[in-house]
Amino acid sequence: MRKNTLILCAVVMMLCCSCQQKSAETTEPVNENAKNTTMEDLLTRRSVRNYTDSMPPMEVIEEICKAGTYAPTGMNRQSPIIIAVTNKEMRDRLSKLNAAVMGADNDPFYGAPVVLVVLADKNVHTYIEDGSLVMGNLMNAAHALGLGSCWIHRAREVFESEEGKQILADLGIEGDYAGIGNCILGYTAGEYPQAKDRKENWVYWVK
Numbered sequence: 001m002r003k004n005t006l007i008l009c010a011v012v013m014m015l016c017c018s019c020q021q022k023s024a025e026t027t028e029p030v031n032e033n034a035k036n037t038t039m040e041d042l043l044t045r046r047s048v049r050n051y052t053d054s055m056p057p058m059e060v061i062e063e064i065c066k067a068g069t070y071a072p073t074g075m076n077r078q079s080p081i082i083i084a085v086t087n088k089e090m091r092d093r094l095s096k097l098n099a100a101v102m103g104a105d106n107d108p109f110y111g112a113p114v115v116l117v118v119l120a121d122k123n124v125h126t127y128i129e130d131g132s133l134v135m136g137n138l139m140n141a142a143h144a145l146g147l148g149s150c151w152i153h154r155a156r157e158v159f160e161s162e163e164g165k166q167i168l169a170d171l172g173i174e175g176d177y178a179g180i181g182n183c184i185l186g187y188t189a190g191e192y193p194q195a196k197d198r199k200e201n202w203v204y205w206v207k
């Protein structure tokens with residue numbers, strides 16, 4: 001009887017240990033190397049302002065959009081939307097509208113063949129933060145997948161204009177959307193830009 005009790009205790013203890021080990025395992029990073037790659041991507045992404053004409057594969061653009069949709073949003077309201085433009089006519093139209101905001105007639109998209117326009121629902125009070133985080137995800141994902149990218153501003157003014165509003169209506173996009181940013185994408189032409197030095201006093205520690 002005593003021997004049986006001892007065996008039972010041993011089995012229970014073994015089970016407990018194995019459960020604890022499992023839960024510890026699941027909180028550890030699945031892949032140490034993946035973690036370092038993420039850090040490297042975050043530190044080496046740069047704004048690219050020189051592109052080849054080549055269209056990146058649609059699957060890669062879809063992956064980048066997917067990364068955008070997984071950005072955090074206030075109360076998970078998911079206020080932003082992405083208009084993924086690979087159509088040259090629409091890309092050129094958006095470029096012209098963007099240049100017009102500056103009173104210019106150059107291509108503010110630097111020849112990039114793809115534009116991911118991020119807009120967000122103005123009725124959600126975190127819409128600017130939500131949309132900006134989507135922009136960050138798009139640019140970092142693009143870099144991780146081997147494409148150049150850059151945030152191009154003036155989406156707000158473009159989609160406040162009559163033509164901008166008409167574009168949304170023609171696409172069947174209804175609602176109170178404000179332009180947050182344009183993430184241009186493509187293959188980098190020429191040298192990859194280097195990061196400028198970081199300013200002093202970026203981080204104030206309180207230890």
Ligand SMILES: Cc1cc2nc3c(=O)[nH]c(=O)nc-3n(C[C@H](O)[C@H](O)[C@H](O)COP(=O)(O)O)c2cc1C
Pocket residue numbers: 045046047048049150151152153154193195
């Ligand atoms: C809100 C915002 C607006 C920007 N607008 C433009 C723009 O209109 N045109 C441009 O060439 N770069 C634009 N940029 C890119 C910045 O100039 C760039 O991020 C900055 O110079 C730092 O360079 P890095 O991204 O290579 O680190 C913008 C960036 C942000 C965050």
